[in-house]
Amino acid sequence: xxxxxxxxxxxxxxxxxxxxxxxxxxxxxxxxxxxxxxxxxxxxxxxxxxxxxxxxxxxxxxxxxxxxxxxxxxxxxxxxxxxxxxxxxxxxxxxxxxxxxxxxxxxxxxxxxxxxxxxxxxxxxxxxxxxxxxxxxxxxxxxxxxxxxxxxxxxxxxxxxxxxxxxxxxxxxxxxxxxxxxxxxxxxxxxxxxxxxxxxxxxxxxxxxxxxxxxxxxxxxxxxxxxxxxxxxxxxxxxxxxxxxxxxxxxxxxxxxxxxxxxxxxxxxxxxxxxxxxxxxxxxxxxxxxxxxxxx
Amino acid sequence: xxxxxxxxxxxxxxxxxxxxxxxxxxxxxxxxxxxxxxxxxxxxxxxxxxxxxxxxxxxxxxxxxxxxxxxxxxxxxxxxxxxxxxxxxxxxxxxxxxxxxxxxxxxxxxxxxxxxxxxxxxxxxxxxxxxxxxxxxxxxxxxxxxxxxxxxxxxxxxxxxxxxxxxxxxxxxxxxxxxxxxxxxxxxxxxxxxxxxxxxxxxxxxxxxxxxxxxxxxxxxxxxxxxxxxxxxxxxxxxxxxxxxxxxxxxxxxxxxxxxxxxxxxxxxxxxxxxxxxxxxxxxxxxxxxxxxxxxxxxxxxxxxxxxxxxxxxxxxxxxxxxxxxxxxxxxxxxxxxxxxxxxxxxxxxxxxxxxxxxxxxxxxxxxxxxxxxxxxxxxxxxxxxxxxxxxxxxxxxxxxxxxxxxxxxxxxxxxxxxxxxxxxxxxxxxxxxxxx
Numbered sequence: 001x002x003x004x005x006x007x008x009x010x011x012x013x014x015x016x017x018x019x020x021x022x023x024x025x026x027x028x029x030x031x032x033x034x035x036x037x038x039x040x041x042x043x044x045x046x047x048x049x050x051x052x053x054x055x056x057x058x059x060x061x062x063x064x065x066x067x068x069x070x071x072x073x074x075x076x077x078x079x080x081x082x083x084x085x086x087x088x089x090x091x092x093x094x095x096x097x098x099x100x101x102x103x104x105x106x107x108x109x110x111x112x113x114x115x116x117x118x119x120x121x122x123x124x125x126x127x128x129x130x131x132x133x134x135x136x137x138x139x140x141x142x143x144x145x146x147x148x149x150x151x152x153x154x155x156x157x158x159x160x161x162x163x164x165x166x167x168x169x170x171x172x173x174x175x176x177x178x179x180x181x182x183x184x185x186x187x188x189x190x191x192x193x194x195x196x197x198x199x200x201x202x203x204x205x206x207x208x209x210x211x212x213x214x215x216x217x218x219x220x221x222x223x224x225x226x227x228x229x230x231x232x233x234x235x236x237x238x239x240x241x242x243x244x245x246x247x248x249x250x251x252x253x254x255x256x257x258x259x260x261x262x263x264x265x266x267x268x269x270x271x272x273x274x275x276x277x278x279x280x281x282x283x284x285x286x287x288x289x290x291x292x293x294x295x296x
Numbered sequence: 297x298x299x300x301x302x303x304x305x306x307x308x309x310x311x312x313x314x315x316x317x318x319x320x321x322x323x324x325x326x327x328x329x330x331x332x333x334x335x336x337x338x339x340x341x342x343x344x345x346x347x348x349x350x351x352x353x354x355x356x357x358x359x360x361x362x363x364x365x366x367x368x369x370x371x372x373x374x375x376x377x378x379x380x381x382x383x384x385x386x387x388x389x390x391x392x393x394x395x396x397x398x399x400x401x402x403x404x405x406x407x408x409x410x411x412x413x414x415x416x417x418x419x420x421x422x423x424x425x426x427x428x429x430x431x432x433x434x435x436x437x438x439x440x441x442x443x444x445x446x447x448x449x450x451x452x453x454x455x456x457x458x459x460x461x462x463x464x465x466x467x468x469x470x471x472x473x474x475x476x477x478x479x480x481x482x483x484x485x486x487x488x489x490x491x492x493x494x495x496x497x498x499x500x501x502x503x504x505x506x507x508x509x510x511x512x513x514x515x516x517x518x519x520x521x522x523x524x525x526x527x528x529x530x531x532x533x534x535x536x537x538x539x540x541x542x543x544x545x546x547x548x549x550x551x552x553x554x555x556x557x558x559x560x561x562x563x564x565x566x567x568x569x570x571x572x573x574x575x576x577x578x579x580x581x582x583x584x585x586x587x588x589x590x591x592x593x594x595x596x597x598x599x600x601x602x603x604x605x606x607x608x609x610x611x612x613x614x615x616x617x618x619x620x621x622x623x624x625x626x627x628x629x630x631x632x633x634x635x636x637x638x639x640x641x642x643x644x645x646x647x648x649x650x651x652x653x654x655x656x657x658x659x660x661x662x663x664x665x666x667x668x669x670x671x672x673x674x675x676x677x678x679x680x681x682x683x684x685x686x687x688x689x690x691x692x693x694x695x696x697x698x699x700x701x702x703x704x705x706x707x708x709x710x711x712x713x714x715x716x717x718x719x720x721x722x723x724x725x726x727x728x729x730x731x732x733x
Contacts, residue, residue, distance in 0.1 A: 045395060045399060046718060048377070049398055053721075246491075262374070263371070264678050
């Protein structure tokens with residue numbers, strides 16, 4: 001039972017959201033649909049020269065991708081990065097946020113800016129500095145390890161150390177952003193709860209565990225999910241630091257996709273990898289939401 | 297809108313549109329011709345100096361050199377082609393030519409060559425010239441050449457009883473065994489990085505394997521010629537003559553060579569300079585170069601290098617061709633060698649004292665008379681990475697050679713499915729045309 005007024009309102013409402021809907025449609029749904037169609041074709045170098053040689057191949061790209069070892073290797077590397085780097089990133093961000101939230105710390109604004117600085121710097125520029133830090137002979141990191149009688153580690157040349165090397169760089173680059181979100185979350189926890197807990201005789205650890213952690217739960221969910229989604233999309237770090245090597249030990253799914261697409265120009269296969277990555281990310285996000293809900 | 301504001305908007309549009317209009321003017325009319333020339337890495341830097349000479353000879357022509365880093369060159373050229381913004385001419389690695397021909401990005405040069413008085417294909421190394429010929433048509437003119445020879449430790453080989461590098465595989469292997477006796481258990485003789493496809497592909501080419509069969513539509517890796525080469529390759533690792541490592545695991549190649557961790561290494565001309573620069577003065581007399589040994593006498597090597605190509609989209613083919621002719625002149629080739637160390641593609645340039653006097657360079661000069669290209673199809677680089685991965689499986693994974701080669705042929709057949717389909721389609725189309733005639 002829609003009155004004229006309601007219809008009028010609906011029209012106004014649509015008019016207001018139409019720019020956003022149009023933008024999302026043109027710049028999101030159309031490309032996604034095009035990508036999906038592309039993944040069902042064998043669009044390649046030949047098709048670039050003569051468009052009429054594109055063939056519809058159904059799910060062949062998906063089958064071939066899943067049958068090859070390159071995909072599974074890249075998936076393993078991506079999961080390694082996500083499950084080692086993601087939690088580490090969240091923990092480091094939380095630690096930094098707790099430190100900066102503590103009342104004893106002086107110059108909080110200064111440190112907040114300093115810790116946030118890597119987020120806004122260009123990774124390509126930062127990578128040059130980090131390549132020096134990681135240098136097997138002149139690197140600062142190996143110098144420090146040397147004081148403890150460890151190393152030297154060939155950070156970017158040894159297939160066992162290359163991924164940890166990428167993870168450290170990535171955590172350093174990104175923790176400032178999540179730190180700010182955590183600080184905002186900490187500021188939202190009412191001071192009275194801490195006071196009440198203290199009066200009840202809770203120690204510092206108990207106050208953290210029973211007041212801070214539950215208070216941060218919604219924020220942690222957001223940070224955890226976005227950190228993992230970003231981790232699944234890891235590309236720039238290995239691209240500028242190792243180009244996927246050594247022995248393809250840092251080839252992530254996105255890097256593999258990039259290689260298929262822009263190095264070998266096998267666009268169909270690259271689009272198939274993109275959709276497989278989407279499924280992997282989606283699956284993990286659902287798992288994470290489920291875990292969080294059962295905990296809450 | 298206030299009048300002031302509307303004027304500001306008009307100015308803004310003017311600022312956006314005017315450069316575009318200016319760009320249109322530059323294309324035709326009486327304005328001087330501007331050639332856009334893309335060159336890679338150090339070559340791009342040096343050629344800026346060479347083109348000034350060309351501009352002095354051709355007053356109406358201006359050359360804009362754009363320097364592109366090697367690491368980004370391939371992607372940049374591809375995206376330029378897709379975006380219809382290719383230059384008039386460019387330097388192109390000759391293993392990329394087939395790919396850009398498949399894209400229909402390059403201009404066939406046969407017409408220009410036939411009319412040209414200044415440029416003659418016989419002046420170049422035949423094997424190198426051949427890399428620029430795709431399906432019978434010429435698409436590039438060799439600018440400089442690249443091939444692989446053997447760098448070896450003369451002193452260690454002398455201790456093993458060899459004054460010079462043998463030229464047949466059997467004698468080469470005997471020399472390696474003798475060298476192994478000298479260097480002992482913990483050191484090796486020949487370094488063939490297992491993350492590179494070129495060493496194993498070279499051995500295959502030396503045995504006469506075409507690498508790909510049936511008009512480059514299927515793998516030829518299970519055929520006897522390649523099997524022989526692969527057995528020789530794998531045996532070098534099994535016998536402890538070659539270390540089963542990648543070039544990443546060798547932290548410092550020059551240091552390891554100096555220490556004698558390996559005494560032979562197959563590599564290219566850029567390492568002449570590197571060996572001279574990086575090995576300490578005391579070690580300078582200890583190394584030498586030799587052409588590659590082959591199964592039954594001097595072996596073939598890889599026909600590499602860079603060519604100059606013209607793009608189909610360009611409207612200044614004649615001016616661009618004049619620049620190609622200019623850069624191919626004897627004296628320009630020598631000048632380019634002196635500036636970059638890149639080896640001249642013209643045979644007569646090698647008679648010059650600068651090149652003839654260099655003892656280590658002679659191996660390259662000799663080798664360049666025996667060079668063959670890798671298969672000239674767009675898929676080759678992808679196939680080559682598969683070749684490397686599968687060879688690694690045999691060397692490090694211990695999988696029997698025959699099953700590795702069967703796997704490899706399976707990979708290659710799958711990668712070439714599109715090519716087979718395209719050729720079949722072209723054949724059918726030709727058949728239909730022939731029938732209707």
